[in-house]
Amino acid sequence: MDSAHAGRAGKRHERPRLRRRPTSASRAGTISSTCLAFSKMRFDPVRIPRRTLAAMLAAASCFVCSAQAWADDFAVAVESIDYPPLYNGTDPNNYRGFARDLLDLFGARYQHHFHYIPLPINRLFAEFFTAGDFDFKFPDNPKWQTGIKKGLTVSYSDPVVSVTEGLFVERNKAGRGPGKLKSMATLTGFTPHPYAALVRDGSVRLYFADNLDSLYKMLSIGRIDGIYASDVAMRTYADNHGNGREPVVLDRSLPSTTAAFCLSTLKHPELIAQFNQFLVVDHEKITALKKKYGISVGEANEAAFPGAGAQH
Numbered sequence: 001m002d003s004a005h006a007g008r009a010g011k012r013h014e015r016p017r018l019r020r021r022p023t024s025a026s027r028a029g030t031i032s033s034t035c036l037a038f039s040k041m042r043f044d045p046v047r048i049p050r051r052t053l054a055a056m057l058a059a060a061s062c063f064v065c066s067a068q069a070w071a072d073d074f075a076v077a078v079e080s081i082d083y084p085p086l087y088n089g090t091d092p093n094n095y096r097g098f099a100r101d102l103l104d105l106f107g108a109r110y111q112h113h114f115h116y117i118p119l120p121i122n123r124l125f126a127e128f129f130t131a132g133d134f135d136f137k138f139p140d141n142p143k144w145q146t147g148i149k150k151g152l153t154v155s156y157s158d159p160v161v162s163v164t165e166g167l168f169v170e171r172n173k174a175g176r177g178p179g180k181l182k183s184m185a186t187l188t189g190f191t192p193h194p195y196a197a198l199v200r201d202g203s204v205r206l207y208f209a210d211n212l213d214s215l216y217k218m219l220s221i222g223r224i225d226g227i228y229a230s231d232v233a234m235r236t237y238a239d240n241h242g243n244g245r246e247p248v249v250l251d252r253s254l255p256s257t258t259a260a261f262c263l264s265t266l267k268h269p270e271l272i273a274q275f276n277q278f279l280v281v282d283h284e285k286i287t288a289l290k291k292k293y294g295i296s297v298g299e300a301n302e303a304a305f306p307g308a309g310a311q312h
Helices: 024-040 050-068 098-110 121-131 193-200 212-220 231-241 269-281 283-292
Strands: 072-079 112-119 136-140 161-170 183-187 205-209 227-230 247-250 257-265
Touching (some): 072 121, 098 112, 098 269, 112 121, 193 205, 205 212, 212 227
Parallel strands (some): 072 136, 183 205
Antiparallel strands (some): 136 257, 161 247
16 A cells, blocks of 8 residues: 555564475475485385385375475465455454455465464564565555665565555545645554645644544544545445444545555565466456455445444
């Protein structure tokens, strides 16, 4: 999210212990040495019971087959927030949403296994680009937190999905323009770049909340004038929680932007090329996945999003 990823870090969590994955060379060496040792074994098949010999041959066959099917294991750094329907990383053991299904689909095609490590956004950037503990980051964008990436060679995939980000206001307050805007809020870890100058000079007060529900409540009690978020996240939240609430809309009289979500890496540019190929080859499956999650492949939906009003 070009406008969304520069905020403060969230709660500290102990870093998950990452599993060291064998390299292709070490796997090949293990297989070769095992096969060589097996071939050098001197035995008289006549003197070995048939059942024992069959078991030995079956074990060797299973070892080779399992080694050949042994998928690469990669750690993906993801955001520990709920940003529906794109992803939900609030449960460290159950990362879910469109992003999870997409990366798992990619892994299934090329025999890669991904395990997902949710972190607060600022900590995620710091650990990914300085500690180097992870193989991939999602989402990412060349324009996000450029300072921390200075001097690094970062490989980005083609955009996976693009969303419109802007300010959502109560319907009866839409169209008043920037002059009437005094306060706004967004998710912790996000920065609304189109409004950065207004926040810097004190014209607009910026607040943060940990989830969309809290943002809606802030709007409903009049603490803020608008919620800065993406169209797809607001639409999904409204579909799940909007009954009985006053509608909110994307205010087209205020600044908005388009944010592209990409997969990034410091370590595996060849897999980024493979991922780009996957986006083309499996285009139909990916389109079906977007439809499943209600992600538009076209421009943002300008219809009203039921939202703020009575709390629940």
